[in-house]
Amino acid sequence: MSLDSTSSTSADDSPDPASPESVESQLGSVALSEPVAELASAANQVARNGVGFATASEGGDDDEEDADMGGEEGPVGRAEEEVWADYGGVGGLAAAEEVGEGLGGGGVVWGRTNSELEVDEPASPSSSGYAGERGSSGASSGELEIGEVVEDEIQEPRSDGVDGVLDSQASWVPGKRHVDEDDASVSWRKRKKHFFILSHSGKPIYSRYGDEHKLAGFSATLQAIISFVENGGDRVKFVRAGKHQVVFLVKGPIYLVCISCTEEPYDSLRGQLELMYGQMILILTKSVNRCFEKNPKFDMTPLLGGTDVVFSALIHSFSCNPATFLHAYTCLPLALATRQAAVAILQDVADSGVLFAILMCKHKVVSLVGAQKASLHPDDMLLLANFVMSSESFRTSESFSPICLPRYNPMAFLYAYVHYFDVDTYLMLLTTSSDAFYHLKDCRMRIEMVLLKSNVLSEIQRSLLDGGMHVEDLPVDPLPRSSSLPSHLSQPKPPTDSPERFRETCDWIAGPAGLWHFIYRSVFLDQYVSSEFPAPISSPRQQKRLYRAYQKLYASMHEKGIGPHKTQFRRDENYVLLCWVTQDFELYAAFDPLADKALAIKTCNRVCQWVKDVENEIFLLGASPFSW
């Protein structure tokens, strides 16, 4: 019996008692064991032949994506100046079938991003139809080493400097890697964190590592597990084996699976799968389900062709962007007047038929305005920003692209006009109208003029350089020093730390009161502020570890059924973590593992006071997306 036929039976919760049984009994003995047996024997083979392979993969492994969004300036890239506009002009991509065509037509764009696939040669059929557009960059050799280099050496994956793109080009590899692997490769099996998207008939749609087409057998096994449990009237959530966790998420005809040994809690991994699904919906809308209604064996891969970079960038953000588990967004610190100027002009535009106007710098919001009553969920913002930042083509030209905001309306496309003012700062204007490109272009020009005139863009660059809240600057005096406090946020700091300042730093981040880092999440605003990383947490690896610790703390505090807890103090070999959840805010703070409890508590109180003192500059006030 083929797996496809088992799955199609299992897919419709057939009331007929006879057929599922026989399918089942065979699934028990055949379907589940056969592909698995194949895998097992394949594994043995690989194990016998592939000793060298195995060792090669040891260190280079990364659940961790070093790779962020495409930093590559490939030669293909510049060609499509107007493609997006044209694409938008095609208009009305409401039905998913049409999306297929539409993307086919706009394939140059996607193909271009695909060109960042460094490893696989065009011979691979993985992104059917676009193989010809895949370039191959010189980075293809020794991808395992690249992993290592990146893990160890990149200071700030989301390149902070103005020339971040150039920097990153040298060091991280965007898009999917290890395309040459499949489930028989020892190296593939040792990857710390896999993500799979497949259809309910077991067809692969996306795999973080390896070529989807070569993973068809593996994908069928995942499908078999899910439908086997489903046929028993249940739904599988996760499976644990040693350090590994296999997390399942079923979204109608779409199955998402994460296989991870990263020690992240189930709730966090499940949340990540939800975001993966959201990202897919953002690209295709939920109407893609209709394709599966018509044809359960529908092959979705062409629809997503070239979006590997979007997913890999999202996966990377799971380990470096707290927004992925806080369900909140963060703002670029700016003087109140500067932000007000930006808000004013966006508001102006929003009144002229724009649904949402968002000005962002990297993943931080500068200002955000929505038409009356329209509200933007932080997860939608995260997914939209990820989509824009990871697709290189948005950087090089003004673009008009159909997108769907899964939390806003998962069934319908909106249209996003995207324009980069500089390498970090971009404007997104969302509308429901497919022919609004020229109107939005006008809007953008008006906005640009105002931003330039009022120096907002240069203020943004300055804020980027200054960074946000530094724990070293935590006021010693518990009383608010309202005049001097905000200054560090809005005024340039001395270029480098003076010796005096350095000493102060040491006092703060070492010893019993050693505050290393904090995240403050405002419950009402749906916003958070995260302090800059101090010296003890300077490498990406350390930062990722801290984020993972926060993520775990978040999951523990918000445990379903019994949470939220009020306070948590947690000390292990790496940190002292303190969490404090109230109706108004949540504070997550990390201290030196030797920190003294009493001092840590005092410090937390001071942090809260500090945040309140500077909230005008770190938060977008009165603009909560939910409060209009």
Next chain:
Amino acid sequence: MNWRGEMGLSTAASVNTTPEGVQFCIFDLRRGQQEGQELDKILFFYPADLPFSTQLSVIGLSEGLITFTRIFSPEAACEVIEAERHSHVFFEAEPDIWMVMVVEKKKESEAIWRIDALRKVLMEVHSLFVMFHGSIRALLEKEPGGGLARSHLYPFIKDYLSDFLVGKKLLLPSFRDSLKERGTVQMLTVSREAAIEVQSLVKVIESCTGNAPCYSLILFQDLLVSTTLSPEDTINLFTYAVLRLTPRALSSGVSSWSYLAKGTSPHMATAFMMAHSGPFPEQFYVPRDTSPAGDNRFRVTRPLRHDKWSKGKDGFFVTDIWGMEAGTSVPATPTVLLRQTEERMYLCAHQHKNLTVIFLLPLSSILNREQGISVMKQQLLENAALKISKVEEKLSKGWGGENAYHVGGYRYLLVDGDRNVSRTSPPGKVATLTKESLLALNKLREEVDLDKSRAQWDNAGHEKELEVSIRAKNNAWVIARVTRGKELYIVLEKANETLLYASDAVEKFSNRYCDGAFSLD
């Protein structure tokens, strides 16, 4: 075996559990790998009256996931499947021999489990089984048809599970048992003076058997006083004694240590009543493949049967569980297999009031079987009877009663993982905690379980150090401390709201009752 015929008749195959909400199976991955012979892999299934197709479906899923997870985690295959309505708990008892328990979750009721606690049930029943019957693999090798293994497993596990039986329901350890740790022994704290008496009793016992080693285990009520066995063997014998031999086990028919016995659940009263009256209907455990003729091929002893031990005039226990010595009407003395030495020993238990003394004599050291044992018993009594009653008297005098280990204001569990010893608040006191606190503790313990198991896989050379204090929604402090192989869990319900207060309370507890093991300085 005429299972093959049944294969065609497979009916509703589903992971659905029975009304009791529990399924429990043991299967051997080395068996039944050819089509048509799948039933051969089933060594045990509860409830046994489920259709074979359902049994195979449960085992098929388990097998599939064991193979699947080995792709990524060859060193540790599937440990648990969490689904929305069920948890499937795995334990590889012996190489390729797996025990899987499927429990139904019911959020509205008490059916909220901690996976590790359930796995410890599997581990415990397997350890006890091996102690009496040897390994499952050895039974399978002795009789490759599997009938021998099955006929031993079915009644043994049935008898074991009957301790969890309330009415027709199995009540497994739930979140209400978060302040207990299965697989550990509970010790009696004795005065220095009493300790010296105990020590001299142990010496006397040791010297009784001449050259052959004689091991002993001494319990006062349900608490361990002394042991000369390895930690693993100590746990097994301690567990068995508390289940079937101690005064309380004898009088109630239910072990006091059992999760059902001491007022932690509202089903308590029924637990006591039902335990006697509720042996499983035979069809629940008798494997149907064994025709009456087949069943009788193997003489099966049932060491966990209730009410089968009685005290003789000399204070030694007698039972007919092990049948009669060949050609006589003298009950055969039970034997157990020691894990550490892999040696089979005669098990002789003696009880004087609250003091239970277990003697273990090597089979090889006794020549004439029951006759020899009888001589040995006499010798033991002659030498040790006086000391036994003296020790009993001393311990009774110093005994603080049921709530001896209660610490006012605290509800706690203290586990010494290196020595496999635990101490907890008395069950009656734990029962005063709110459901919210216990749920929060259950969750915290789950987190710690995970951390510990990861630390174990990381094998980083250093043991896990962890301190977690949570103020739950109901304002209770729920605290976990892990340090140098020791664990301490505390719930403070009527505590001040500050973290410092809670920490201070732990510090005081640690200094006073844990030799400062969890103190920060």
